[in-house]
Amino acid sequence: MAEPINVVVTGAAGQIAYSLLxxxxxxxxxxxxxxxxxxLLDIPPMMEVLQGVVMELDDLALNLLREVTPTADPAVAFKDAAAAFLVGAMPRKQGMERKDLLSANVKIFKVQGEALDKFARKDVKVLVVGNPANxxxxxxxxxxxxxxKENFTAMTRLDQNRAQAALAARLSVQVDRVQNVIxxxxxxxxxxxxAHHALVHLPTGAKPVPEAVNDDAWLNGEFVEKIQKRGAAVIAARKMSSAMSAAKAAGDHMRDWWIGTRPGKWVSMGVVSDGSYGIPKDIVFSFPVTIKDHQFKIVQGLPINEFARAKLNATAKELEEERAEANSVLEQ
Incomplete structure (x- = not known):
């Protein structure tokens, strides 16, 4: 059996971590x-709760789990880390402006970035789950x-899983029959x-999703809006944010990054833009990627229609605004 690897989870006493661990x-x-x-990294007031999580991890009696270290010290948490799930972040509260949220998170992710730089392996795989994740x-x-830079990614896999499930429901197929949603x-x-590049595997063979759905108005309207607002809908119903589904998506993201994607399939990951598809460089933007040997490649050459181009431009503009706001905080 291989040597154990060190895996960091921040916000480790929280809801998402509880489902992820x-x-x-x-x-x-x-x-x-x-x-x-x-x-397991969390803030000092959460150490008692974290001890309960450690007890439960012990009680799982799983042979792959060799050591569990609860800590409030980033130097201890990130020492020789091979993979890190950055789940802990300042949540957006009612009445909070985006700049306020970014200001709080700059402080958190500055400390964690510095600890990664100083203590982690140089090939560490970092997945940011805490919002604004990108x-x-x-x-x-x-x-x-x-x-x-390519070792830092943001999670959009939850959105991909939501989209895949919505399309499968619309087409009355098992969720694994739908692939390559972006x-x-x-x-x-x-x-x-x-969904315009996605495929659905039907008993008669593979078919493009737009052809199978045969309703562009739904694909460009209700479907898009449902996925964009799904997180808010969960909060409205559950009175808490997505946890179980977010944890599953974090596991999916890291598993594919670690083990690789299957031939002909791609997944969505927030990665530092290299200018592909006309997206400004040096923002963390979600693209379709394939993965082999722990390295991702952005899928190239997909046709982008006028409707899609407007959507890509709008989300890129928001990310440029977030970057500018974060930079203004960094310069203070």
């Missing part, structure tokens, strides 16, 4: 042959200059869930 410990993310040491990933990368842009209400 079992996946990690059970081997469903890094594989059934990969032992792990969990490094810009938090950009901030974190800024403070970890010795780690390649989430473009920001993990926000400006994101563009794009």
């Amino acid at each position: 079992y996946q990690l410990a059970a081997g469903s993310v890094f594989g059934p042959e990969q032992p792990i040491n969990l490094r 810009t938090n990933a950009l901030i974190c990368s800024h403070y970890a200059p010795s780690i390649p 989430i473009w842009g920001n993990h926000s209400s400006t994101q563009y869930p794009d």
Whole structure:
């Protein structure tokens, strides 16, 4: 069996982490042959709660889980980390402006970026889950200059999973029969869930989703809006934000990054833009990617129609505004 790897989860006493930790410990993310040491980071007031989480991890009696370290010290958490799930972030509260939210998160992700830079492996894979995830990933990368920018990603897999499930329901097929749905842009209400390049596998064979749905008005209207607003709908119904589905998506994202995507399939990840599809460079933007040997590549050459171009431009503009606001905080 392989040597254990160190895996960091921040906000480890929170709801998303509570659903994520079992996946990690059970081997469903890094594989059934990969032992792990969990490094659980949270703020000092949460240490007592975290001790309860550690008890439960012990009580799982899982052979892949070798060590569990609860800590409020980023230096301890990120030491020799191979993978990091940055779940903890300042949540947006009622009446809070986006700049206020970014200001609070700059402080959090500055500390974590500096700790990654100083203590983690240089090939560490960093997934930012805490919102605003795209810009938090950009901030974190800024403070970890010795780690390649492509090692910092933001989670849009939850949006992809939501879109895939909505299309499967519309087409009355199992969810795994739908593939290559794309989430473009920001993990926000400006994101563009794009089904125009997706396929559905029917008993008669593979078919483009737009052809199978046969309702462009629905694909460009109700479908897009449903996915953009799904997080808010969950909060309205549950009185709390998505946790179980977010944790599943975080596991999906890291598993594909670690193990790779299947031939002919792509997934959506927020990555530092290289200018593909005319997107401004150096914002963290969700693209379709394929992954092999722990390295992702943006899928190139997909036709972008006028409707899609307007959506991509709108979400890119929002990310540029977030970057400018974050930079103004950094300069203070």
